[in-house]
Amino acid sequence: MITVESLTRRYAGFTAVDNVSFTAQSGRVTGFLGPNGAGKSTTMRVMVGLTAPTSGSATIDGVRFADLPNPGLEVGVLLDASAQHAGRTGREILTVASDTMGLPRTRVDEMIELVSLTPTEAGRRVRNYSLGMRQRLGIATALLGEPRVLILDEPANGLDPAGIRWMRDLLTDFASQGGTVLLSSHLLHEIEVIADDLVVIGNGRIVASGSKEELLAAAGTLARSTSPRDLAHALERAGIPSTLGGDGSVRTDADPARVGAVALAAGIALTELRSAEGAGLEDMFLSLTADTQREGAAA
Amino acid sequence: MTATIVPTASTTAAVPPRRSARAVPTTRLVKVELRKMFNTRSGFWMLVSIGVMSVAAAGSVLVFAPDSDVTYSTFARAIGFPMSVILPMIAILAVTSEWSQRSGLTTFTLVPSRGRVIGAKAIATLLVGLGSVALAYAVGTVGNVAGSAAAGVDTVWDMSWSTAAQMALGNLVGMAIGFTLGVVMRNSAAAIVGYFVVSLVMPGILVLLAQVRSWFEDLQPWIDWNYTQVELFEGTTDTAEEWAMLGSTTMIWIAIPLVVGLLALRRSEVK
Numbered sequence: 001m002i003t004v005e006s007l008t009r010r011y012a013g014f015t016a017v018d019n020v021s022f023t024a025q026s027g028r029v030t031g032f033l034g035p036n037g038a039g040k041s042t043t044m045r046v047m048v049g050l051t052a053p054t055s056g057s058a059t060i061d062g063v064r065f066a067d068l069p070n071p072g073l074e075v076g077v078l079l080d081a082s083a084q085h086a087g088r089t090g091r092e093i094l095t096v097a098s099d100t101m102g103l104p105r106t107r108v109d110e111m112i113e114l115v116s117l118t119p120t121e122a123g124r125r126v127r128n129y130s131l132g133m134r135q136r137l138g139i140a141t142a143l144l145g146e147p148r149v150l151i152l153d154e155p156a157n158g159l160d161p162a163g164i165r166w167m168r169d170l171l172t173d174f175a176s177q178g179g180t181v182l183l184s185s186h187l188l189h190e191i192e193v194i195a196d197d198l199v200v201i202g203n204g205r206i207v208a209s210g211s212k213e214e215l216l217a218a219a220g221t222l223a224r225s226t227s228p229r230d231l232a233h234a235l236e237r238a239g240i241p242s243t244l245g246g247d248g249s250v251r252t253d254a255d256p257a258r259v260g261a262v263a264l265a266a267g268i269a270l271t272e273l274r275s276a277e278g279a280g281l282e283d284m285f286l287s288l289t290a291d292t293q294r295e296g297a298a299a
Numbered sequence: 300m301t302a303t304i305v306p307t308a309s310t311t312a313a314v315p316p317r318r319s320a321r322a323v324p325t326t327r328l329v330k331v332e333l334r335k336m337f338n339t340r341s342g343f344w345m346l347v348s349i350g351v352m353s354v355a356a357a358g359s360v361l362v363f364a365p366d367s368d369v370t371y372s373t374f375a376r377a378i379g380f381p382m383s384v385i386l387p388m389i390a391i392l393a394v395t396s397e398w399s400q401r402s403g404l405t406t407f408t409l410v411p412s413r414g415r416v417i418g419a420k421a422i423a424t425l426l427v428g429l430g431s432v433a434l435a436y437a438v439g440t441v442g443n444v445a446g447s448a449a450a451g452v453d454t455v456w457d458m459s460w461s462t463a464a465q466m467a468l469g470n471l472v473g474m475a476i477g478f479t480l481g482v483v484m485r486n487s488a489a490a491i492v493g494y495f496v497v498s499l500v501m502p503g504i505l506v507l508l509a510q511v512r513s514w515f516e517d518l519q520p521w522i523d524w525n526y527t528q529v530e531l532f533e534g535t536t537d538t539a540e541e542w543a544m545l546g547s548t549t550m551i552w553i554a555i556p557l558v559v560g561l562l563a564l565r566r567s568e569v570k
Binding site: 045048049050051052065066068069070071072073074075077079080082083084085086087088089092093095096097099100101102125141 | 407
């Protein structure tokens with residue numbers, strides 16, 4: 001379990017991470033979302049001791065990362081797949097990490113096979129690797145010590161579709177065996193499929209956190225009827241604000257049962273009624289972070 | 300909005316017991332750091348070039364030196380010169396590559412104590428320095444025996460133990476300067492340029508200053524580390540005052556900047 005408490009990191013003149021608190025539970029995949037520069041990577045760097053917090057703390061099962069005797073055996077970390085010595089071969093990078101943790105060399109070959117790098121590729125220098133290959137190598141490094149906790153910053157970046165599927169299964173398995181996964185990504189669809197819990201950060205502050213179901217349910221209800229205008233009126237009379245979509249849909253924050261009851265009472269035939277999660281994470285993300293988006297009116 | 304995730308329908312499986320992890324021992328760290336110095340392309344070629352240049356330097360003495368100069372000290376100096384340039388580079392890259400190549404992200408997450416990592420690098424650098432100097436003397440010995448036999452002259456062993464030890468120390472001081480620059484700059488290019496500034500540009504300026512300002516003339520040997528380096532490589536650091544001068548330049552150019560650099564390095568952000 002990862003616990004972040006009142007974490008703040010200030011730089012001269014600006015606050016990258018502002019009083020952030022959340023937990024990533026064991027047995028679950030926690031997705032960490034936010035626009036560029038929202039403070040995700042800084043938060044993750046503080047978690048693993050690469051950046052000192054201005055105040056607050058981050059602990060792994062109650063222990064500060066820096067106090068772990070051999071962190072590689074407890075926490076698998078991948079913050080930046082490109083942060084590897086370009087003049088080393090993939091195999092050497094894994095050998096160095098495995099030697100540091102005190103693992104048998106056989107682990108290196110196991111990991112190369114696990115992340116589907118061929119022995120020839122593993123013998124090439126990292127400067128000749130594609131981003132996807134670097135990601136695979138980074139994931140191999142993170143998994144070397146059989147950790148219980150994974151902290152991964154944008155691990156799906158640059159992976160091919162098969163790689164993304166593989167990564168999804170790997171992380172789901174890892175969590176189902178009781179492991180903790182904290183995963184940041186811009187690939188919202190990916191996060192939506194894989195994450196159990198979500199933490200959304202904007203301008204260094206948490207703007208939403210909770211289980212995926214809770215947060216997506218909060219996106220409200222989508223209803224369609226043959227006469228959407230009448231439905232919107234009926235809802236308004238019942239004191240439920242709603243918006244009329246250009247595609248003839250009616251959206252509201254009320255739950256589907258209430259909308260259905262109003263429609264029934266008004267004698268309006270519904271052609272579709274569901275919670276608006278189909279609109280999905282992207283809409284939620286954009287509306288939650290609207291104030292912090294660079295594009296301003298993106299939502 | 301809550302700031303804490305409340306697990307709904309807790310799927311929390313049994314957490315595997317914490318592995319009884321022991322801290323990474325220092326000997327292992329030193330071994331890893333030694334490996335890292337030479338498992339990159341640049342590191343590998345620097346290691347090769349030390350070997351190749353030792354042999355080439357010995358060979359050039361055999362070819363070009365007049366018979367009267369075919370002595371042990373000629374070989375040792377010829378071999379020692381290229382080494383005194385390459386060794387500081389090895390020391391610099393041992394530190395700076397973690398930042399310039401960004402491998403520090405992995406290194407310092409596997410071993411969060413940066414002081415221990417830098418300490419292991421210092422020990423590894425020292426071992427490389429001692430090994431290289433031993434190699435230089437060994438190649439020099441072979442060259443001297445072979446060279447004098449080929450030239451048909453007596454084999455002359457004209458280097459005292461004291462001179463040999465001072466040359467070795469000179470190489471280690473050179474590496475220490477490189478290491479210090481690496482810790483302070485944490486950038487390969489900047490540290491290498493810095494090394495050439497303090498070893499090639501600065502001595503000229505200090506000598507010039509000593510010539511035009513007489514008060515500086517007496518001070519220069521206490522400040523100019525190249526001055527004390529030359530004394531070491533010549534094997535002429537003999538008096539207590541000369542050792543004190545070496546202590547002074549070491550304090551100014553190595554000890555103080557190293558401490559300041561280490562303090563900054565331990566707090567700095569690894570990106």
